[in-house]
Amino acid sequence: MFDSIRIVMLRTWHPGNIGSALRAMKTMGLARLILVDPHQFPHPEVATMAAGADDLIDSVEVVSSLEEAIAGCRLVVGTSARSRSFPWPMLTSRECGEKLVQESATGDVALVFGQETSGMTNDELQQCHFHVSIDANPDYPVLNVASAVQILCYEIKQASLIEQPPVKEEHDDTVYPDTRQMDQFYEQLELALGDINFIIRQHPGKIMTKLRRFFNRARPEQEELNILRGVLSRVRQNAAANQPESND
Numbered sequence: 001m002f003d004s005i006r007i008v009m010l011r012t013w014h015p016g017n018i019g020s021a022l023r024a025m026k027t028m029g030l031a032r033l034i035l036v037d038p039h040q041f042p043h044p045e046v047a048t049m050a051a052g053a054d055d056l057i058d059s060v061e062v063v064s065s066l067e068e069a070i071a072g073c074r075l076v077v078g079t080s081a082r083s084r085s086f087p088w089p090m091l092t093s094r095e096c097g098e099k100l101v102q103e104s105a106t107g108d109v110a111l112v113f114g115q116e117t118s119g120m121t122n123d124e125l126q127q128c129h130f131h132v133s134i135d136a137n138p139d140y141p142v143l144n145v146a147s148a149v150q151i152l153c154y155e156i157k158q159a160s161l162i163e164q165p166p167v168k169e170e171h172d173d174t175v176y177p178d179t180r181q182m183d184q185f186y187e188q189l190e191l192a193l194g195d196i197n198f199i200i201r202q203h204p205g206k207i208m209t210k211l212r213r214f215f216n217r218a219r220p221e222q223e224e225l226n227i228l229r230g231v232l233s234r235v236r237q238n239a240a241a242n243q244p245e246s247n248d
């Protein structure tokens with residue numbers, strides 16, 4: 001069940017939280033946990049806190065970056081207790097469960113949790129299509145990371161019990177690019193904007209963040225992305241052709 005939903009934990013410090021997250025996942029029927037650069041794993045505390053979910057420990061994957069953890073995903077949702085300096089498309093925890101269940105029917109999706117003290121970095125949050133904040137006491141909305149895993153896995157379970165509206169005929173063939181394809185597009189976009197001096201190389205400022213947010217919101221389909229990439233190739237070719245000749 002929920003084979004295509006990845007739970008991703010970033011740089012987890014306390015191994016007990018990994019065990020508690022596994023327990024939270026198993027109680028709701030989820031099993032795929034990916035750890036990005038954990039402080040201590042494997043560790044005996046993981047099994048202690050996992051209790052009856054200790055059978056999931058062997059299948060935990062460990063990778064070194066968020067990019068690896070979400071590679072191939074068509075939808076990535078990041079979690080945060082607080083609003084950041086830049087606004088991003090937001091989901092409630094209920095909407096998050098529904099969206100993950102709906103989109104996991106046609107491809108891999110990921111739900112990403114931050115480190116215990118520092119949470120997710122801005123750069124990591126910008127790699128997500130949506131953010132979710134669990135509605136909590138405004139004076140103290142910061143949950144323990146494993147508690148946050150529990151609540152959002154519960155929402156996934158609840159969403160899976162609701163009969164999903166049938167996918168409309170005309171959307172049957174819709175293919176969305178995965179995270180790797182989007183990253184390649186962003187690299188090409190940044191290069192093209194540099195070629196035409198719209199941004200300064202190595203100092204793109206907030207432009208790339210704002211463009212990422214725009215494309216995350218728009219969610220171009222694969223075919224649309226191919227067209228955009230074709231346009232960027234032509235822009236780069238023209239920029240190269242118009243370069244003044246160097247005398248040396």
Ligand SMILES: C[S@@+](CC[C@H](N)C(=O)[O-])C[C@H]1O[C@@H](n2cnc3c(N)ncnc32)[C@H](O)[C@@H]1O
Pocket residue numbers: 079080081082112113114115116117118119120132133134135136141142143144145146148
């Ligand atoms: C203890 S919190 C990190 C706190 C950190 N100071 C911050 O502001 O992000 C650890 C992780 O738990 C999850 N979390 C905690 N409270 C949350 C909330 N209200 N909504 C969504 N996720 C939450 C997030 O994944 C967060 O990165």
